[in-house]
Amino acid sequence: MQFQINPAGELPIYRQIMRQITEAIAGGRLKAGDKLASHRELSEQLVVAPLTVKKAYDELEALGYLETQRGRGTFVSERLPKPDRARQGEQIQEAARNLLSQAYLAGLEYSDVLKVLEKAGRDLTALKEREA
Amino acid sequence: MQFQINPAGELPIYRQIMRQITEAIAGGRLKAGDKLASHRELSEQLVVAPLTVKKAYDELEALGYLETQRGRGTFVSERLPKPDRARQGEQIQEAARNLLSQAYLAGLEYSDVLKVLEKAGRDLTALKEREA
Amino acid sequence: MQFQINPAGELPIYRQIMRQITEAIAGGRLKAGDKLASHRELSEQLVVAPLTVKKAYDELEALGYLETQRGRGTFVSERLPKPDRARQGEQIQEAARNLLSQAYLAGLEYSDVLKVLEKAGRDLTALKEREA
Amino acid sequence: MQFQINPAGELPIYRQIMRQITEAIAGGRLKAGDKLASHRELSEQLVVAPLTVKKAYDELEALGYLETQRGRGTFVSERLPKPDRARQGEQIQEAARNLLSQAYLAGLEYSDVLKVLEKAGRDLTALKEREA
DNA sequence: GTGGTCTAGACCACC
DNA sequence: GTGGTCTAGACCACG
Numbered sequence: 001m002q003f004q005i006n007p008a009g010e011l012p013i014y015r016q017i018m019r020q021i022t023e024a025i026a027g028g029r030l031k032a033g034d035k036l037a038s039h040r041e042l043s044e045q046l047v048v049a050p051l052t053v054k055k056a057y058d059e060l061e062a063l064g065y066l067e068t069q070r071g072r073g074t075f076v077s078e079r080l081p082k083p084d085r086a087r088q089g090e091q092i093q094e095a096a097r098n099l100l101s102q103a104y105l106a107g108l109e110y111s112d113v114l115k116v117l118e119k120a121g122r123d124l125t126a127l128k129e130r131e132a
Numbered sequence: 133m134q135f136q137i138n139p140a141g142e143l144p145i146y147r148q149i150m151r152q153i154t155e156a157i158a159g160g161r162l163k164a165g166d167k168l169a170s171h172r173e174l175s176e177q178l179v180v181a182p183l184t185v186k187k188a189y190d191e192l193e194a195l196g197y198l199e200t201q202r203g204r205g206t207f208v209s210e211r212l213p214k215p216d217r218a219r220q221g222e223q224i225q226e227a228a229r230n231l232l233s234q235a236y237l238a239g240l241e242y243s244d245v246l247k248v249l250e251k252a253g254r255d256l257t258a259l260k261e262r263e264a
Numbered sequence: 265m266q267f268q269i270n271p272a273g274e275l276p277i278y279r280q281i282m283r284q285i286t287e288a289i290a291g292g293r294l295k296a297g298d299k300l301a302s303h304r305e306l307s308e309q310l311v312v313a314p315l316t317v318k319k320a321y322d323e324l325e326a327l328g329y330l331e332t333q334r335g336r337g338t339f340v341s342e343r344l345p346k347p348d349r350a351r352q353g354e355q356i357q358e359a360a361r362n363l364l365s366q367a368y369l370a371g372l373e374y375s376d377v378l379k380v381l382e383k384a385g386r387d388l389t390a391l392k393e394r395e396a
Numbered sequence: 397m398q399f400q401i402n403p404a405g406e407l408p409i410y411r412q413i414m415r416q417i418t419e420a421i422a423g424g425r426l427k428a429g430d431k432l433a434s435h436r437e438l439s440e441q442l443v444v445a446p447l448t449v450k451k452a453y454d455e456l457e458a459l460g461y462l463e464t465q466r467g468r469g470t471f472v473s474e475r476l477p478k479p480d481r482a483r484q485g486e487q488i489q490e491a492a493r494n495l496l497s498q499a500y501l502a503g504l505e506y507s508d509v510l511k512v513l514e515k516a517g518r519d520l521t522a523l524k525e526r527e528a
Numbered sequence: 529g530t531g532g533t534c535t536a537g538a539c540c541a542c543c
Numbered sequence: 544g545t546g547g548t549c550t551a552g553a554c555c556a557c558g
Contacts, residue, residue, distance in 0.1 A: 012532075012533060012534090013533080013534080014533080014534090019230070019233075022233055022234075022237060023229065023233040025237065026232070026233035026234075026236040026237050027233070027236075038544085038545060038546080039545095039546080040544095040545085040546090048534080048535090049534060049535050049536070049537095050535095050536090051534075051535075051536090052533085052534060052535085054546080054547090055533090055534095057546095059326075062323075062326045067404045068404070068545095068546065068547095069403050069404055069543095069545090069546085070408060070409075070541075070542055070543075070545070070546055070547075071541080071542040071543040071544080071545045071546065072403070072542090072543070072545065072546085073544095073545065073546080074545090074546080080237070089238075091234060092231065092234050092235055092238060092240075092248055093248065093251070093252060093255075095227070095230050095231040095234055095235075096231055096245075096248050096249050096251075096252035097155060097252045097255065097256060098151075098227050098230075098231075099224065099227040099228055099230075099231050099249075099252075100158070100249065100252050100253055100256055101151075101154060101155040101158035101159070101256060102158075102220075102223060102224050102227055103224055104158040104159075104256075105154060105157065105158050105212070106220045106221075106224065108224075110253070113228075113249070114246075116224055116225065116228045117228050117231075117232065117245070117249075119225070119228075120225060120228035120229045120231075120232050121232055121242070123225075123229060124229060124232055124233060124236075139333050139336070140331045140332070140333055144334060144556075144557065144558095145334075145557080145558080146557080146558095180558080181557095181558050183557095183558065184557080184558065187557090187558095276547075276548060276549090277548080277549080278548080278549090283494070283497075286497055286498075286501060287493065287497040289501065290496070290497035290498075290500040290501050291497070291500075302529075302530060302531080303530090303531075304529085304530080304531090312549080312550090313549060313550050313551070313552095314550095314551095315549075315550075315551090316548085316549065316550085318531080318532090319548090319549095321531095332530095332531065332532095333530090333531085333558095334530070334531055334532075334556075334557055334558075335529080335530050335531065335556080335557040335558040336530065336531085336557090336558070337529095337530065337531080338530090338531080344501070352498075352502045353502075355498060356495065356498050356499055356502060356504075356512055357512065357515070357516060357519075359491065359494050359495040359498055359499075360495055360509075360512050360513050360515075360516035361419060361516045361519065361520060362415075362491050362494075362495075363488065363491040363492055363494075363495050363513075363516075364422070364513065364516050364517055364520055365415075365418060365419040365422035365423070365520060366422075366484075366487060366488050366491055367488055368422040368423075368520075369418060369421065369422050369476070370484045370485075370488065372488075374517070377492075377513070378510075380488055380489065380492050381492050381495075381496065381509070381513075383489070383492075384489060384492035384493045384495075384496050385496055385506070387489075387493060388493060388496055388497060388500075408541075408542065408543095409542080409543085410542080410543095444543085445542095445543055447542095447543070448542080448543065451542090451543095
């Protein structure tokens, strides 16, 4: 697993890490039961403080995506949450509105948005094959 | 124009205001030349500090979405920016990836995502007719 | 609100803080919407690092007991969670088993356990009147 | 004797083992003089490191619940401790407060708590008959 | 002044 | 080695 963070980005570092992990799960590059790099190891890769990575792991654990076992490591949860249809639905709606309004402001048509979406779908799963 | 803000949300209040204004422009509820409520007026509506609204207006002005005319008020810019294709493109890609991974994690199919997107498109423009 | 922590206790400090807050809510000494001391303030009272208090607040927020508003403070959640009957039920069962086995090992009868429980009930709500 | 451990639980594994043994003693499933499985045997059953089981046995021995006889094995102590009334009393009080506040937060009435407590009492002794 | 984030470093508990 | 906790101090974003 390879991650990229941008320390100057608009998202806090720990949220960038969270997002990349959830995207890796969504894209199939991380599967239930897989072991993640220790937060110390990953912190070296990313050149950030260990606590910063740990915070990302902790939040994802609270959300049900990860599980940790003392002394053994951190793993992708075996039973990924299908949480709170209502709340989840809201977030997805918001993500969709966000995508559309940005696209329209940039002058894109609906058909362009669909193209962007398809490209994103390919990106999400691309590394899977490449790494296999 | 009616706005909704959530003081406990993860986004800063001034960013929630910015987003709603840009979405209103994207959805056609605000058009080039339209006059916005003064930041004092809007701050009363939303029950937030006037400085918070002012900051949202200032940032949108810096981005080219709004124009202020001393003593007359704040208006939607006549020449909306088509800024920085590269940067814009990246943001849209990211928004698309974000939408897709959230949807996949919630167990939705690609066809579901399309439905969500269509609904979001209708939402974005719905108030236009209702308010007209 | 007055808290007591024991830095040498078997529970981590942040968990002692969490427990005292949830007990205060259960006992009615903290009500929905009440403002808590800022994490900095409380950290001075308890003579612990601010981050330690913040961690307690963060976890309670993730659990739905607290809500924070940037720049304004941290509040008892208006809609306290009635979460996950199953999981909650398990925890309560475990707390009950724990109480009983400790009591039996100490040689108490069932009737003694009931007395202890009644006393605990009075303790939980006692400060409410005293502080009022 | 059958034990259940949860490697992802919030309690360390050795404490989960300790608790289950003391609960078995409290519930009468283990009596003074009974022989326990060797720590190697038990470690295989539970799929944990032998050192982890040994630590649980050692701690219970230090507390006076178990006795080891070189070359013969580990046994439930003939004279179970009635230790430190004061400290024990405190712990029981705390367990009671913990039970009550969790129950109240889940919306249970006092009468519900009593039902839970009775059920826990039955659970604690149930396996006794089944295994006999 | 409030919360939000990050760092560097420490010590412990566990496996 | 792993995660778990804590500290002291820093800077920023927000209201």
